[in-house]
Amino acid sequence: MGEVDERRARIILYTGKGGVGKTSVSAATAVRCAELGYRTIVLSTDAAHSLADSFDRPIGPEPTEIAPNLWGQEIDLLYQMEKYWGKVQEYLAALLAWRGMDELIAEEISVLPGMEELASLMQITYLNDTGEYDVIIVDCAPTGATLQLLAFPEMARWYLEKIFPIERKAMQVARPVLKAVTDVPLPDDAVFDAVAELLRQLDRMHQLLSDPAHATARIVVNPEKMVIKEAQRAFTYLSLYGYVTDAIICNRMIPGQAAHGYFAAWKEIQERHHQVIEEAFSPLPIFDVPLFDQEVVGWEMLHKMALAIFGEQDPTQVFHKGRTQRITKRGDRYHLSLPLPLADRSRIQLTKTSHDELVIRIGNWKRNLMLPRVLAGLEVAGARYEGDRLIITFAPEDGQSSG
Secondary structure (H helix, E strand, C coil), rough: CCCCCCCCCEEEEEEEECCCCCHHHHHHHHHHHHHCCEEEEEEECCCCCCCCHHCCCCCCCCCCEEEEEEEEECCCCHHHHHHHHHHHHHHHHHHHHCCCCCCHHHHCCCCCCCCHHHHCCCCCHHHHHHHHCCCEEEEEECCHHHHHHHHHHHHHHHHHHHHHHHHHCCCCCHHHHHHHCCCCCCCCCCHHHHHHHHHHHHHHHHHHHHCCCCCEEEEEEECCCCHHHHHHHHHHHHHHHHCEEEHHHHHCCCHHCCCCCCHHHHHHHHHHHHHHHHHHHHHCCCCECCCCCCCCCCHHHHHHHHHHHCCCCCCCCCCCCCCEEEEEEEEEEEEEECCCCCHHHHEEEEEEECCEEEEEECCCEEEEEEECHHHHHEEEEEEEEEECCEEEECCCCCCCCCC
């Protein structure tokens, strides 16, 4: 068995567009890790749990033993919400009820959008801190929801450090006065304590998941145009928020022996899309997974899928080290940094083909980047090399090139 840091578990996040096979890939990875002797837990943060379906056996809201060295968990969102959001939700519900809203409806809408999934992601921190697991594999919610949640801790830290102390102090001063003139429910110290603890837990989660030595994301794709676009966007946003991606899993590739008749045309289309995947995600390794001739359900099929993905390699290894993209801001300009060692810099061409897509061409080499919103509204103002990295500068339309 490989070495795992005793202080931190190896955490692998699988994300991607809904329906690409994230759950099957997550479960297959967990099976292989357990077979290699790692104490492994696989959990789902997707409200539409399907881990139990993959293993073809019940999995509960608490860690459920599936096989030697392997546990599964389909997180109880209500329990997680009560644990991390209970006091705050009570106050919001009381405030809404005071405004005349039906108590049942007030309780229902006092849960902020995404809070349920966020609370389930925070379970990762708890599982890591127990020290009971070597590997934690996470079957994440579909890409968009996951990325929004992974961005939240950054905002939470800013709020906790800059705004929260002012709000708390102001309420301590204003509470006696307000109580004398209104019956509006006011947040007490328990609510502020709950908010502070929630934000601290979010910060802890971010520290854990953004440590590239222990936690990496893997994006699951199918060789389809719409899926690839969303995967590109996910890759960029993960980099923007400080999370490292170490592999791309290309699922449901039609095998060569099946590529005749009706499937020959589909195989040709897949090969074209696979070329796009290679261009979009270089230098990340791409693991191809065949379209199996039966459902990937149960231990035997999950084992078969794991071998198809990883072969004899250890799934817990970090398959690509180093951040592939970095975005920094100086003044009103943003700088996108990409690794491009040994490139012929005299042949670089940059083209924005749409509002949020940038194409980089160097001779016959091409890379398509989906730009985050913060860059999509800006113009490409220049490009330069620093060491083995290409630095692309983005600026407002009236900005001058920085070279």
